[in-house]
Amino acid sequence: MSMHTGMTRRLALAAGFGAMMAAAPALAQGEIKLGAVLSVTGPASFLGDPEKRTLEMEVEALNAQGGLLGRKVRLIVYDDAGDANAARTFATRLLEEDKVTAMIGGSTTGTTLAMVPAFEDAQVPFISLAGAIQIIQPVKKWVFKTPHTDTMACEKIFEDMKKRGTTKIGMISGTDGFGKSMRDQCVGVAGKYGIEILHEESYGPRDTDMTPQLTNIKNKAGVQAVINPGFGQGPAIVTRNYRQLGITVPLYQSHGVASKQFIDLAGPAAEGVRLPAAALLVADKLPDNDPQKKVVVQYTADYTKKTGQPVSTFGGHAYDGFHIWKQAVERAKTDNPAKVRDEIEKTKGYVGTGGVVNMSPTDHMGLDLSAFRMLEIRNGDWTLVQ
Amino acid sequence: MPELLQFAFSGLTVGAVYALVALGFTLIYNASDVVNFAQGEFVMLGGMITVFLHLAGLPIPVAAFAAIVITVLVGLALYAFAIDLARGSGAVQIIIITIGASIFLRGVAQVIFDKRFHALPAWFGSDPIRIGGAAILPQSLVVLAGAALIVALIFLIIDRTILGRAILATATNRLAARLVGIPVRRIVALSFALSAAIGAVAGLLVTPITLTSYDVGTLMALKGFAAAMLGGMGSAPGAIVGGVLLGLAESFGAGLISSKYKDAIAFLIILFTLFVRPQGLFGKKSTERV
Amino acid sequence: MERLLRNRWALVLALALVLAALPLVFPSNYYFRVAALVNIFALAAIGLNLLMGYAGQVSLGHAGFMGIGAYAVAIGASRFGLNGAVAMLAGAAIAGLLAFLVGRPILRLKGHYLAVATLGLGLLISMALTNEAGWTGGPDGMAVPRLELFGTRLRGPDTWYMITAGALVLGVILALNLIESPTGRAMRAIHDSEIAARVVGVDVAAYKLKIFVISAVYASIAGSLMAFLNGHITPDGTAGFLRSVELVTMVVLGGLGSVLGAIVGAAMLVILPQALTIFHEYEHLLLGLIIMASMILLPRGVIPSLLARLRGGGA
Numbered sequence: 004m005s006m007h008t009g010m011t012r013r014l015a016l017a018a019g020f021g022a023m024m025a026a027a028p029a030l031a032q033g034e035i036k037l038g039a040v041l042s043v044t045g046p047a048s049f050l051g052d053p054e055k056r057t058l059e060m061e062v063e064a065l066n067a068q069g070g071l072l073g074r075k076v077r078l079i080v081y082d083d084a085g086d087a088n089a090a091r092t093f094a095t096r097l098l099e100e101d102k103v104t105a106m107i108g109g110s111t112t113g114t115t116l117a118m119v120p121a122f123e124d125a126q127v128p129f130i131s132l133a134g135a136i137q138i139i140q141p142v143k144k145w146v147f148k149t150p151h152t153d154t155m156a157c158e159k160i161f162e163d164m165k166k167r168g169t170t171k172i173g174m175i176s177g178t179d180g181f182g183k184s185m186r187d188q189c190v191g192v193a194g195k196y197g198i199e200i201l202h203e204e205s206y207g208p209r210d211t212d213m214t215p216q217l218t219n220i221k222n223k224a225g226v227q228a229v230i231n232p233g234f235g236q237g238p239a240i241v242t243r244n245y246r247q248l249g250i251t252v253p254l255y256q257s258h259g260v261a262s263k264q265f266i267d268l269a270g271p272a273a274e275g276v277r278l279p280a281a282a283l284l285v286a287d288k289l290p291d292n293d294p295q296k297k298v299v300v301q302y303t304a305d306y307t308k309k310t311g312q313p314v315s316t317f318g319g320h321a322y323d324g325f326h327i328w329k330q331a332v333e334r335a336k337t338d339n340p341a342k343v344r345d346e347i348e349k350t351k352g353y354v355g356t357g358g359v360v361n362m363s364p365t366d367h368m369g370l371d372l373s374a375f376r377m378l379e380i381r382n383g384d385w386t387l388v389q
Numbered sequence: 390m391p392e393l394l395q396f397a398f399s400g401l402t403v404g405a406v407y408a409l410v411a412l413g414f415t416l417i418y419n420a421s422d423v424v425n426f427a428q429g430e431f432v433m434l435g436g437m438i439t440v441f442l443h444l445a446g447l448p449i450p451v452a453a454f455a456a457i458v459i460t461v462l463v464g465l466a467l468y469a470f471a472i473d474l475a476r477g478s479g480a481v482q483i484i485i486i487t488i489g490a491s492i493f494l495r496g497v498a499q500v501i502f503d504k505r506f507h508a509l510p511a512w513f514g515s516d517p518i519r520i521g522g523a524a525i526l527p528q529s530l531v532v533l534a535g536a537a538l539i540v541a542l543i544f545l546i547i548d549r550t551i552l553g554r555a556i557l558a559t560a561t562n563r564l565a566a567r568l569v570g571i572p573v574r575r576i577v578a579l580s581f582a583l584s585a586a587i588g589a590v591a592g593l594l595v596t597p598i599t600l601t602s603y604d605v606g607t608l609m610a611l612k613g614f615a616a617a618m619l620g621g622m623g624s625a626p627g628a629i630v631g632g633v634l635l636g637l638a639e640s641f642g643a644g645l646i647s648s649k650y651k652d653a654i655a656f657l658i659i660l661f662t663l664f665v666r667p668q669g670l671f672g673k674k675s676t677e678r679v
Numbered sequence: 680m681e682r683l684l685r686n687r688w689a690l691v692l693a694l695a696l697v698l699a700a701l702p703l704v705f706p707s708n709y710y711f712r713v714a715a716l717v718n719i720f721a722l723a724a725i726g727l728n729l730l731m732g733y734a735g736q737v738s739l740g741h742a743g744f745m746g747i748g749a750y751a752v753a754i755g756a757s758r759f760g761l762n763g764a765v766a767m768l769a770g771a772a773i774a775g776l777l778a779f780l781v782g783r784p785i786l787r788l789k790g791h792y793l794a795v796a797t798l799g800l801g802l803l804i805s806m807a808l809t810n811e812a813g814w815t816g817g818p819d820g821m822a823v824p825r826l827e828l829f830g831t832r833l834r835g836p837d838t839w840y841m842i843t844a845g846a847l848v849l850g851v852i853l854a855l856n857l858i859e860s861p862t863g864r865a866m867r868a869i870h871d872s873e874i875a876a877r878v879v880g881v882d883v884a885a886y887k888l889k890i891f892v893i894s895a896v897y898a899s900i901a902g903s904l905m906a907f908l909n910g911h912i913t914p915d916g917t918a919g920f921l922r923s924v925e926l927v928t929m930v931v932l933g934g935l936g937s938v939l940g941a942i943v944g945a946a947m948l949v950i951l952p953q954a955l956t957i958f959h960e961y962e963h964l965l966l967g968l969i970i971m972a973s974m975i976l977l978p979r980g981v982i983p984s985l986l987a988r989l990r991g992g993g994a
Contacts, residue, residue: 044963045604048504081956087820087916089952091909092712095836096953099709112819117911124834135819178649178809180818187812204648209608211406211599214399214524215644218392236506236600243598247517247524248395268508268600270515312505424791471971478978480790481737485931486974488924493967500960611798611920618795649810656799660785663796667788 034077035070035338037062037328038103040093040118041132042110045085046179046208049235050110053262053306053318054132055080058107060309061325071332079103085110087117094118098125104338107324109133110317112180119146128331128344130324132317134258135184139367147347147367149323149357150316151281151374153185153232154192156258159279159375160230161189161196163388169227169253171199173220175241177233179208181259185232201226206237213237214244221250228252234259239268246272253277258375262315266383277388279375283319283356285385294354302356319356327353327360391522396644397637402529402598404636405536406432409591410613411620411628412543413584419560419623420580423472423483427491428613429606430498431588434460436601437498439593440507449509457589463494464585468578491606498603511597528597535594539587540629547625556580560623619659621672630670635659687855690939694851698844702837711836713953715908717946718843719901722850724929724941726897729854731927732936733863734890735870736786739794740801741926744895746808746918747774748902749823750815753912756824758814763826767903774899775892782891786884801923808914820913823906839908846904847942850897854938857893866890870936898926932973934980943981947973 039058042051062078070076079101083090090109097103098121105128109115112135119138122129122145131138131148138148164172176186182205193200202223204216220229229252231241238260245254256265256278263284266273282289286299302322306314330353331346332338350369353360358374377388413428435456442452471486478486512531517524547553558566559576567573592601599605616635620627635655642654662670698718705711727741751770755761761769785796808815815821825832833842857863865886868876877883906912916922925948933944951969955962977984 043960044499044504048499048604049506052504082962085915087911087913088716088905088909091911092709092716092953095712096709099707113913113916116819116822117909117913117916120910137819178818183812183817184819187817204643206643206648207652209605211595212399212403212640215396215640216648218395218644222392236602239506239508239600243515247515247526249517249519249524264505268506270508272515312503471975474975475978478974479935481731481927481931481935482974482978482980485928486971488928489967489970489974491967493964493971496961496964496967500964607921615795615798618792622791650806653803653806656802660796660799663788663792664784667792669792 033074035072035074035332036101036103037076037078037325038097038101038106039078039080039108040083040090040097040106040114041080041108042085042114043080043082045083046235047085047111049315050132050317051082051085053310053312053315054108054110054321055082056310056312057306057318057321058325060305061322064305065329071329072336072338074338083110083114085114087113090114091117091121094121098122098127103127104340105328105332105343106130107132107321107328112138112184115148119143122146126344127340128328128347130328130347132320132324134181136188142365142367145344147327147362149320149327149355149360149368151258151357151370152188152368153181153257154188155370155372155375156185156232156279157189157192158196159372159377160255160257160277161193161198162372163277163279163377164198164228164255165196167253170197171201171225171227173202173204173223173226173229174200175204175206175213175216175220175229175231175233177208177235177237178205179233179235179237182208182233182237185257185259189230189232206233206241208235208237210237211240212244213241214248217241217244217248217250221248226252228255230255230257232257232259234261236268239265239273242269242276243272258316261317263313263385264315266380266385271383273380273383276380278378280378280385281316281319281357281374282376283314283316285376285378285387286314288385288387294359295356298354299356316356323353323355323357323360326355392644394521395523396640398523398525398529399644400637400640401633402525402532402636403639404616404633405532406591406595406599406609406632407612407616407635408629408632409536409539409587410609411616411632412540412625413587413591414613414617415623415625415628416543416580416584416587417577418617419625420556421472421577422480423487424480424614425467425581425584426484426487426610426614427467427494427606428584428588429608429610430491430494431460431464431585431606432592432595432609433498433601433603433606434463434494435589435592436509436596436605437502437507437592437603438589439596440509440601441502443509453593456593457586460585460589460592461582464581464588465578467585468581472581473574473578491610495604495606502603504603506600506602507596508600509593509596526598528594532594532598535590539590540625543583543587543625552579615656615659618669619662621669623673624669624671627669627671687859691848691852691855694939694942695848698848702840708836711840712908713949715836715840715843716905717942717949718840718847719904719908720926720929720945720949721942722843722847722904723898723901723926724933724945725850725854725938726894726901727926728930728933728935728938728941729857729866729897730890730894731930732934732940733858733866733870734887736887736891737790737794737797737927738801738891738894738923739798739920739927740804740923741797741894741898742918742920742922743801743804744774744778744898745902745905745922745926746804746914747777748899748904749906749912749917750808750821750902751899752826752903752906753821753823754814757821762828763824763907764828767900770903771896771899774895778892778895779888782888783884786887786891798920798923801918802920805914805918805920808918815914818914820911820916822911823909825910826907833907836908839904843904843908846900850900851938851942858938862886862889928970932970932980934983937980937982940980940982947981 081093362369438456513527616631620631643651755766929944934940
């Protein structure tokens, strides 16, 4: 019997591993292998889904033009469903089995931080698509990121408030990674702008009604404006509840509201909402002399045509990551991970959807506050606030 | 106190949805002892199918009706191709089958639909009605009225029809019910159909307020299950009261104590209720047969 | 054959041999990592199976105890400068103590009521880990310092495969001994009929509590090992509700009341998502189908159902 039980286990394992072996592709010579672990499903799927579609679209376009350095690029995408443990396993799989020479991904800060040790150990460049500042501070040799940090979003909002003489605010944030991280950063820099947070509330990532929290903010005397750090459907519901309660002070959303879909979901309630956002959202409204105009108009047209969905800045982060990597490979004339890493770090003047990127050995993101535009929603559309 | 009234409105709206999910749990449980963790997916299907048929050009009432019919078919299929095949399995094993079904339905939804959030227009606009300093959306009243109507219908069916008697008999003693000639399997299938319909209606009523996406079902199932337990498993009035109480506990917890820990507060209330009444608020005290 | 099956040492020996032989065929560290995860989840599932399969008590919040074990090593090492191994033991003690304290009131509940109470317990733990960011780093999680033993820093999936394999074998031995002990017999009596057990003088509440504490310790150790293996942990990844559901699914899929079943169930749920990636967006749909089909075709779980079939066919 012991033989039998042993065999059952071995068979089960062999079957599983066999299937994995089948999944692992034969080593095709000459291909450049690019890995991506993204949260395509799960609670962060509205990040991972456009990121995946963008990468697939860009790789397809690149290969149609003859590839990179005369070699085809093969994109290997795994879905971590937002689970940090799964992300780490897929990271190991990309490195050990698929032998990728670079990776773009990590949709959330949690999955990114879980994968960082794997890429640092393997010495393979890793361009993250997540927001939090911990990803690049302190600087990690092999890790870069394309989105603006949440600190920058807070600063942009506080700058606008200061201009309007707002000093006392309320805050309602999501308890997911994005909302929590931005909330902490905002609390951290508020003092610098002379802004006092009078009242704070939070909501769960899947909550469907925030009127109790907003009622408390409404009843707090002296609140001149409200910030809502959060992403997903939360900000849309907060915005609807905000109008339902008839709160009249300005509402600031964050860069987590990253697609036209927010306006569709929040409906008329979105009117008057202000937010910091990348130029991508207002592609058609940028002046012609704006350096980003060409790239954001092009990407918007391509993505909308390919997917039939509106662009989101999350897909834009993947676009930027892909092109920063692509240009680094072109400059390095090889996909050797160490050389590509050095070239990514030397990225200067790359004009992308998120802004103009100037990296350095001490700055693995390379964006400054000018990358953010202040937008206001008027008549169901974005307008640039001057 | 206008803010207390506001918390109550919020809790009632959210609670009504929990109540409908809990009622779905209860109907199936009564007929078959099955705890159906795919109940939340019925809510998702009701909302998502309506959204996508509407996007495809159907007027909303037609899309909504079609969504209910399709969800009912899904419920029947779940019974015929999974639960019925596992007759005689233990309760825990069947729960795992329904968990598998919920993963499967989510997987199908993400392929057929998409992974984004969607809204439906509110039935009577989105201008809030102001009562005593608090504001309530017309759609919340629709949800409350809809929930009340469904509950009334279910009680009417169970109390006043032969079908209802058959359901009650099946719930009380399946073997005896079979012996007196009640088609037990058909009754169980019917309970799946009814639960699916209730879930779908809940989904399409509430989507204008809460938005929907392919994966809203998990949380619905979790909250609905908790509500059913709070009320007492197998008790329809318990499901309603449990759902509403859970909704109120969350909104008052968020409003008065801490929004960070409002779900914790709700579960602490459930825990303490169960410590005092281990069979839930309306549950019958079970005695174990030796 | 029947007799060999009952011989627990044969099972342990076979398991140890397989675990020792696997590295010979593993082509890369990726396989070591996946196998280490199987070991870790198997350990947690064995503990949960003692509770569910033998004592007949369900827990829908067991990942909460995994979370305690995981965060104990992360916080213990980074905030209190504890050695990782010491922190792991401390975590197990905390998990056991918590189970002891809440076990008595919670285990008075039966069936689905117990399920919802344990669900609440797990939710409270994961909520605390998410919200108390000052200690835990919040929803994005925190880094776990590498374990240092006798002056060497333990790293790499191959090392952790060996350690987790050792822990698994130890866990299996302890579980089998427990099952064969008077406690185990009392547990099975409780499972069959609580009243009958009480009538013949079994202190039902005390035994249930004991198993609850033991299963919490298993989960906590598994959580600590996962933290060491990953080097970074998040509340959802260790203590989330879905993780709890996953543990229960492992136990029931593999077979209630079968130690080997818990290992097979863990292997299935860890390896399937890896194998199914070739189907891209259809992977979740297929995972759901496989779980349903497996439960319908092998209603008592993979191992007990297959054994019953073998026995029936061979006799």
